[in-house]
Amino acid sequence: MLTKAEEIRGVAAERVALALQEEILAGRLAPGSRLGEVALAERFEVSRGxxxxxxxxxxxxxIVTIVPNSGAxxxxxGREDARALYEVRAALEAEAARLAAGQADARSGETxxxxLGQHAQEVSSHPQGAYLQGPGDRDFHMVxxxxxxxxxxLRYLTRELYPQLSLLRVKHRNVTGRGQAALLEHRRIAEAIACGDGEVAALLMRRHIRASWEALEAQLAAPSEESEA
Amino acid sequence: MLTKAEEIRGVAAERVALALQEEILAGRLAPGSRLGEVALAERFEVSRGxxxxxxxxxxxxxIVTIVPNSGAxxxxxGREDARALYEVRAALEAEAARLAAGQADARSGETxxxxLGQHAQEVSSHPQGAYLQGPGDRDFHMVxxxxxxxxxxLRYLTRELYPQLSLLRVKHRNVTGRGQAALLEHRRIAEAIACGDGEVAALLMRRHIRASWEALEAQLAAPSEESEA
DNA sequence: GGCCGGTATATTGTTAACAAAAGCGGAGGA
DNA sequence: TCCTCCGCTTTTGTTAACAATATACCGGCC
Known part of the structure; x- marks a missing residue:
């Protein structure tokens, strides 16, 4: 997909941006960490530009906040940020599902x-269900x-929404684990899209994301235990 | 609040960005114009940074496209860009209406x-209805x-969607002029929000934006000669 | 006459030095 | 003991020069 590309400007800048994003979303740079320009510059062996x-x-x-004259x-x-994020996600992905249904052809249903068959295997092999918050889940929504x-x-989801979702999950490691339920919901959504029923697809997608939010919210409320686990 | 601010970085950079955006959206810099860095730098009396x-x-x-190693x-x-834009707009503003209805209190209905009363006056004074694509329309949606x-x-609408909409209207000067109809639709949307009926508010907003798109699309189809790239 | 390659120019990408602003710590006083 | 002011240090914002890349032009060749 975008292993190295989507370079808005230059090459060095993108290399640094990609590397930084990877480190942040992997949790190696904790939220709140200072990102001094000189430190990063000599770490990546480029200049500050x-x-x-x-x-x-x-x-x-x-995934980074910059305050002028102070730094990044x-x-x-926070919880409110997460809520806003899921609201936007619900709106955009429901729209995506609606539009996808409107353009459904044989091959898209095939895809x-x-x-989903692939996902079913992975879910059954990981019955705990910690999966389906990772790239597998992303794949479905991305498709x-x-x-x-x-x-x-597509651009908004890949460039802003999903990175922020990943950032959310940096803090709350043990993700929901409703893989089985999510897979079922995915099936119904796919079905509606294949049928060309945009309204139903949008509705189901909205519900699906709402359910995902509620699962996450429950964890946000009781965040104490997994900090050492 | 942020009357002039929302400066992501620095001051000179924002000054240039604001001035450029103003010129572009006012139509003084036509779509396709080259934006050379040195020319802009000496024009604004700053450096290229x-x-x-x-x-x-x-x-x-x-509102600007950058191709690496070539320039801005x-x-x-194009027409497809416009369609995609209105689809996203429909999704996000419908969601905004839904959420606004969910938090409706007395004062918001008041606002x-x-x-709308203010808009009604302006519409009746400009019966042609060329209005309600400008800032007046924005106000309602923004509120x-x-x-x-x-x-x-809010951030997405102000920073990306509305600038792009303005850019769209740079080319097609004589805008729709369905001010009267739009005002009526606004009234119904406001009513639904005041009642706290999120579903209806979202539905009406979606219809409203779809109607706006259809009016624009009709104009995009008619003036054939200039839209070719 | 048209196509290809090389050079020359112009423009972007990068760098390091300079300027200014924010944060910090200590001295001084109430 | 606590507060305030001042200078210092650190960090960001800006600048101008340097390097690399793409584009345009021109001569040669087919």
Whole structure:
């Protein structure tokens, strides 16, 4: 997909931005960490120019906060941020599902069912269900975003929404684990899309994301135990 | 609050970004125009650093396209871009209306009805109805975005969606002129929000934006000669 | 006459030095 | 003991020069 590309500007700047994003979303740079320009510059063996550009990009992606004349830090997401994020996600992904259904052809249904079969295997092999918050889940939603035919939605999801979701999960490691339920919901959504029923697809997708939010919210309320686990 | 601010970085960079955005959206810089860094730098009497930062910002807002190692130009929006834009707009503003209805209190209904009364006067004084695509229309939608309580939606609308909409209207000067109809639709939306009926508010908002799109699309189809790239 | 390659220019990408602002710590006084 | 002011240090914002890349032009070749 975008292993090295989508370079907004230059090469050094993108390299730094990609590397930083990877480190942040992997949790190696904790939320709140200071991101000094000189430190990053000598760490990546570039000058401060590309570093500044990279930080601006990440700030725009929503995983870094910059306060003028003070510096950049890894963003700390609170409960309200998470709620707002899921609200936007519900709106955009429901729209994506609606649009995807509107353009459903044989091959797209094929793609979805095949992907879901793959997921089913993975879920059954990991019965705990800690999965389906990782890239597997992303794949499904991403495919729908692609099927929507709307490049704006796809761009927003990949560049802002999903990075922020990953950032959310940095803090709350043990993710929900409703893999089985999610898979079922995915199936119904895929079915509606294949049938070309946009309204139902949008509705189901909205519910699906709402359920995901409620599962996360429950964990946000009782965050104490997994900090040492 | 942030009357002039929301400066992502620095001051010179923001000054340039704001000035450029103003010129582009006013139509003084036509879509497709080259935006050379040195030219802009000496025009604004700053160095190329802030100019680069400003161009990146505008590229992120979607009103400038940057191709690496080649330069920046004012973005040219085609019909497909416009469609994608309105699809995202429908999704996000419908969500905003839904959320605003969910948090409706007395004062928010007050604000909306007062704003609509103001608009009614302006519409009747400009019976042609060329209005209600300008800032007046924005106000209504913006207020709803604010009432939604979701800062992400508000940010996206102000920083990306509305600038791009303005850019769209640069090319097609004689805008729709369905001011009377729009005002009526606004009234119904406001009513639904005041009643706390999120579903209806979202539905009406979606219809409202769809109607706006259809009016624009009709114009995009008619003036054939200039839209070719 | 048209196509290809090389050079020359112009423009972007990067760098390091400079300027200014914010944060910190200590001295001094109430 | 606590507060305030002042200078110092650190960090960001800006600048101008340097390097690399793409584009345009021109001569040669087919």
């Amino acid at each position: 590309p570093v500044r550009s990279a930080l601006n990009q990440l700030a725009d992606a929503g 830090r890894v963003r700390e997401m 979805l069912t095949q992907l 729908i975003a692609r099927l929507s035919g709307n490049p704006l939605i | 802030p100019v680069r930062s400003a161009l990146n910002q505008l590229a992120d807002a979607g 130009r004012v973005r040219e929006m 909306l009805t007062q704003l 709803i975005a604010r009432l939604s309580g979701n800062p992400l939606i």
